[in-house]
Amino acid sequence: xxxxxxxxxxxxxxxxxxxxxxxxxxxxxxxxxxxxxxxxxxxxxxxxxxxxxxxxxxxxxxxxxxxxxxxxxxxxxxxxxxxxxxxxxxxxxxxxxxxxxxxxxxxxxxxxxxxxxxxxxxxxxxxxxxxxxxxxxxxxxxxxxxxxxxxxxxxxxxxxxxxxxxxxxxxxxxxxxxxxxxxxxxxxxxxxxxxxxxxxxxxxxxxxxxxxxxxxxxxxxxxxxxxxxxxxxxxxxxxxxxxxxxxxxxxxxxxxxxxxxxxxxxxxxxxxxxxxxxxxxxxxxxxxxxxxxxxxxxxx
Ligand SMILES: NC(=[NH2+])NCCC[C@H](N)C(=O)O
Ligand SMILES: [Mn+2]
Ligand SMILES: [Mn+2]
Numbered sequence: 001x002x003x004x005x006x007x008x009x010x011x012x013x014x015x016x017x018x019x020x021x022x023x024x025x026x027x028x029x030x031x032x033x034x035x036x037x038x039x040x041x042x043x044x045x046x047x048x049x050x051x052x053x054x055x056x057x058x059x060x061x062x063x064x065x066x067x068x069x070x071x072x073x074x075x076x077x078x079x080x081x082x083x084x085x086x087x088x089x090x091x092x093x094x095x096x097x098x099x100x101x102x103x104x105x106x107x108x109x110x111x112x113x114x115x116x117x118x119x120x121x122x123x124x125x126x127x128x129x130x131x132x133x134x135x136x137x138x139x140x141x142x143x144x145x146x147x148x149x150x151x152x153x154x155x156x157x158x159x160x161x162x163x164x165x166x167x168x169x170x171x172x173x174x175x176x177x178x179x180x181x182x183x184x185x186x187x188x189x190x191x192x193x194x195x196x197x198x199x200x201x202x203x204x205x206x207x208x209x210x211x212x213x214x215x216x217x218x219x220x221x222x223x224x225x226x227x228x229x230x231x232x233x234x235x236x237x238x239x240x241x242x243x244x245x246x247x248x249x250x251x252x253x254x255x256x257x258x259x260x261x262x263x264x265x266x267x268x269x270x271x272x273x274x275x276x277x278x279x280x281x282x283x284x285x286x287x288x289x290x291x292x293x294x295x296x297x298x299x300x
Contacts, residue, residue: 003296005046005090007046007092008035008048009096010049010051010095011078011097015075016143017101017141018138022099023055025098025274026050028238028281029288034288051075065131065132065134067139068139069152073155077159078105079105080105080108080158086109093267095270096270097269100141100227104147108158110164110266112161117169118221122226122247123175124243124246125227125243126179126185127144128145129145129179130142143225148170167190174231174247175196176196199247208255212264221267223266224268224269224294225268228272228273228286230246230252235248235249235286236282237277238279239274240274260295260296270287
């Protein structure tokens with residue numbers, strides 16, 4: 001599948017975690033030239049702008065283990081509606097975050113359209129916590145669990161159905177920080193994970209070959225959820241929860257090119273860009289470069 005039309009939408013939300021600034025991610029990514037970059041590939045890009053999010057001065061419920069539950073839920077419903085509509089009219093949804101809790105809404109809007117949606121979770125983390133297992137109470141550490149149907153019912157049932165994805169249709173790439181409960185869940189559900197160990201050992205080319213082969217056989221669409229903290233903080237410093245020893249820019253570039261070649265990706269989101277923590281918009285620039293590769297950019 002070559003992508004001809006992209007509808008881009010931003011969700012400038014930072015309520016799924018507690019470091020300010022990630023709400024400016026969509027602006028930073030636009031400033032780094034995303035529209036021009038994709039238009040140069042002869043793709044029609046329709047920038048739908050940003051969803052308007054509530055912005056409380058204080059955390060709604062600081063002592064709960066589901067911080068800002070209500071506002072995160074509301075924003076994600078709006079995102080799901082938009083993404084659903086974009087796919088309905090035959091366009092490719094490209095979502096700009098915001099913290100990773102927005103994957104709850106993206107997946108809610110996307111998964112309706114597929115019987116067996118595949119998910120590539122490109123991330124230092126598993127984001128497989130629930131209210132019970134989360135060490136932080138930050139919802140951005142929970143979206144993959146929520147999409148599997150695990151967690152608070154207000155999140156799990158967003159957009160009126162659950163679960164959104166099946167554990168056997170998920171591939172996590174780049175993991176190097178997993179909480180105890182997340183490890184248990186991965187083992188329990190048999191989720192496929194390429195940790196940094198496998199990336200070091202096999203090389204990114206092999207990891208992507210295996211991931212693509214695995215998903216191709218069992219899915220009818222693939223969502224790429226790319227958390228910029230999957231990439232090493234040296235290449236992508238502007239993130240709220242950096243973890244050293246990550247995937248390099250080069251490896252990520254190759255991963256995106258291999259996805260473009262395979263033509264399996266049907267929706268994507270780029271999340272956790274925090275311009276306040278960044279160095280001269282480096283992380284947003286990396287995000288845009290990776291989008292270029294994902295949508296078919298070639299040197300020659
Ligand atoms: N999307 C992210 N950056 N997630 C980081 C999650 C960190 C930690 N595992 C937590 O649940 O709090
Ligand atoms: Mn992460
Ligand atoms: Mn994440």
